[in-house]
Amino acid sequence: MNTLTINNLKLTYKNGHQAIQNISLEVKNGMFGLLGPNGAGKSSLMKTIVGLQKPTSGSIGFNDIDIVNNPDYIKKNLGFLPQDFGVYPKVNAYNLLNHIAILKGLENKEERETQIRSLLEKVNLWDYRNKEVYTFSGGMKQRFGVAQALLGKPKIVIVDEPTAGLDPEERNRFNMLLSDISNEVIVILSTHLVEDVKNLCSEMTIMNKGQILKTGKPKALISELEHKIWSKSINNDELEQYQSKYQIISKQLIERVLHITIFSKTKPEGFDAVTPLLEHVYFKTLA
């Protein structure tokens, strides 16, 4: 079992912006969802975990090793799947993996070949090993990204906005692959999509403005909202009046009619009960 322990972490950028404000978290093997809107501080937190920048204060331990002062330990055990690799060179999948493996320090040729073959098979790209990666579809590129992230058998894998730009089928395939690898390693999934967290993560945290607002198992967080979510269709010009009276957590146009969803511990007059979803947890937490 791997454990990542973050204690009282703070990060203030040179311009004075406090991107991380006193974060504490414990993450173990499995898929951990880091959910928050753009600018919440997710990337700042990831970059600090992987040692690309030092925190202003606080500690980060990985398997009981202080990785703020020993960033090499996390770097050796890390797989990173960025949102976008940018431009791929005109190199086929096999050779590109081989190149990355060498950069990652996999010196033994036989060991490299065994790992590359097994990873390409795992991500269903073995038959495409001689194709240049830049010709791959979005889903194939993401699966290639998983293969490169897993080279060197990392103990922690960080994935940034992984399903952006994938069609639903590719997205399912990719999600199953992530779920499969998370049995043995920590996978941190950074995203602003509630959907990905709902489908994949056994633990999650909601972050905004550099702070952790809520942490727990998605199911448990949803059940906290049982019998507290209500909806009603209203006229557009009634919105202000409802806004002043209720805690509105979302507004939606359905067939041009405005529906509001609110949080209330008791049933408000004229509202219908709604089965709570992770979306409600997210919007209630951010509200």
Ligand SMILES: Nc1ncnc2c1ncn2[C@@H]1O[C@H](COP(=O)(O)OP(=O)(O)OP(=O)(O)O)[C@@H](O)[C@H]1O
């Ligand atoms: N190098 C930097 N110097 C100053 N401010 C920064 C720097 N990097 C990020 N920020 C600011 O810190 C805040 C958090 O940014 P961060 O990129 O961590 O958010 P995020 O949750 O990853 O968002 P996104 O999903 O858009 O990447 C933002 O307000 C951003 O403008």
